[in-house]
Amino acid sequence: MKTIYERIKEIRARLGISQVEFSERIFVSKSFYGDIEIGKKKVNDRIIFIVCKQFNVNEDWIRTGKGDMFIDTPPDIRLEKLLDIYNRLDGSLRDCLVEQSRILLKLQKDKE
Known part of the structure; x- marks a missing residue:
């Protein structure tokens, strides 16, 4: 089973956006976000909340990997x-x- 870090990276890849753009959309620095993707920084509830709201992500999926990645359809x-x-x-x-x-x-x- 994938880690939360891998799931966040998967969201970004599915959306087809860069680390810079993703980090800007969730209001963290590029370096902080890069550390999230490699598991050096903890993914807290605030980050999860923002990712879910910004990109229409299923919170259960991001936390556990269960269910669909997106609530409806991924934003274009x-x-x-x-x-x-x-x-x-x-x-x-x-x-x-x-x-x-x-x-x-x-x-x-x-x-x-």
């Missing part, structure tokens, strides 16, 4: 990143991003 971090970028753009650049997305969708459909 890429969508969150795209929304963040979109929200930072001014109106005309938002329009450009939407148009570029339409072009990408058309290219994908053409490949099928």
